[in-house]
Amino acid sequence: MTRIDEPLLKEIEAELGEDGVWVAPALRKDVPPAQEARLEEAVVDAPTPTYVVLVELDHRDPLTSGDPDQLANTIRDDTGRSGIYVVPEARIADEPYRLELVAYPEDSGLFTVSAVAGSEHPDDLGAQTLRALELLESGDADRLHDELNGIETGTGPETGTETGTVPTPAAPAGDDGSGSDVAGLLLAVLVLVVAVVGTVRHRRRFPATLPAPPSATGASFTLPPAVLSTVRAAEDRRNEARAQADVLALGEAIDTAELDPRRAASLPAWQAALDHYDVARRILDRDHSPADAVGAIVLAGRGRSALATAARGRGWSPSPGCYFNPLHEGTAAPVRWHDGDLTIRVPACAPCASALEAGEEPSDVLDFVSEGRPAHYFRLDLGPWSATGYGSLDPDLLGRLLDRRT
Ligand SMILES: [Zn+2]
Known part of the structure; x- marks a missing residue:
């Protein structure tokens, strides 16, 4: 660069x-x-x-x-x-x-x-x-x-889906003339995403690394494969739908927000909101994995927080989410976690922190299926998602995502 x-x-x-x-x-x-x-x-x-x-x-x-x-x-x-x-x-x-x-x-x-x-x-x-x-x-x-x-956007399910990477505008569509084209194209992309999400789940073009097999301690339970895939597929669909909705909502919020130029201190926060939107949008517009969809939800959440801070005329820095599952709500506070022989400090939400205090593993750790078995996301190689705990271990999640090519 x-x-x-x-x-x-x-x-x-x-x-x-x-x-x-x-x-x-x-x-x-x-x-x-x-x-x-x-x-x-x-x-x-x-x-x-x-x-x-x-x-x-x-x-x-x-x-x-x-x-x-x-x-x-x-x-x-x-x-x-x-x-x-x-x-x-x-x-x-x-x-x-x-x-x-x-x-x-x-x-x-x-x-x-x-x-x-x-x-x-x-x-x-x-x-x-x-x-x-x-x-x-x-x-x-x-x-x-x-x-x-x-x-x-052809009718045949076999046609076009593999090349469904039509370039789409990355920023919220602000210009009048191309609005309907853009909307149509985004709709087409959405349709494609829904169409291919079931069949390309194993292809992780972003992040480009393939997940490593789960470690011996990665899988804590085993369901029959058919039940597992049904449960996972439903959860993946929910996350995908939420990611699309969250990112769309962030784009609309950015479009309607008003920037007060007298509040220069808030400019970096505005920029952060735009950057988070941009990256999340681009992730969803490409072939992506269920792990990426969760990442887009996290990015949209950070973008919303940046936008809210900017609107108050302040500077913004991201606050960490729960390490065990970035979709857990509420504030996360640092806790000590004994992971095998290692003891590390990670941010955890209140329920996860209580479980750890009781000497138990949190019950709702974010899992993805790897080689037919569910594995905690942090045991898989999901690029910056796993390396940063979806940003809980590194506030500059966006920087880590964008740095991947340097
Ligand atoms: Zn939690």
Whole structure:
């Protein structure tokens, strides 16, 4: 990832003024010089002035906050150059590239360009950008997007579900023009999620690691497989539905919230609310596991808390949830937990703390099925979810999620 400081910004702006294309040194191996030359040719031919900035933005970058819009705004403010800015969105782990097209004056119709180019070349940033430039010139994006959508949401259960990763906007839809498209697409994604959640549960593309087999102490009870899978499936469905509802509600709350610019102290909290929404939305928009759905619930909860704090004009820091189950309500206080030979301090909700005090294991530990048996989530390798206890052991859960690719 690249942080953009003032000198680098000036360098980018100068190069955009020369040939319209800037490729970050870190992306040279993905976008070789020959491809950059083709991009420059396409930019020269573009009917609208077009500026391409290929860089992996860093959400910790104070200048951009990892937001393509913010980078485009800054460049445009500095240089006064209107037109179309093409910048990749910050990625989580190795998810496909997705371009954001920012137009001055505003043009909400560009979403289909990014969606079509993204679905055709998900893993080749140079080819995807070139395709986006072609689509801008040909004007075919809307038609192709409709076709793509028709295929993606097709009637056959065997068609399209494996490629159900149509790029969707990450931020709450604020622009008027594309609202209905966005809503339709989100609905399509929702339908796909429901359709595939049962069959792709073993595929954990986010986090990308496969769960390790449960340890000897991982499974505390055994149910007949059929009963187990029915119980689990119902619970997974409940969590999935709650995750979708919570994240949707957070997006709506962000949309309707009013930012008081005089309360500068609350700006980081606003940003935290947006960031939590963004990451949770993207997790749910991709193929995801039941563990990811629980993670999205946690992120939405943190986003809500950040938003509430921001609305009061204060700074925000996340408070830890219950280590044994992030879905447990109420405040969690540190307790001593004897885990085999280890004694560690973890935050626990009141019922879990009482169980530990009585020398028992909490009765409702979050489990997932691994190799046909339920296992406590913290015994599985679920990436940042298990490593941070869903954020109970590391307040910067979001940072850990976004750091996975560094
Ligand atoms: Zn608990």
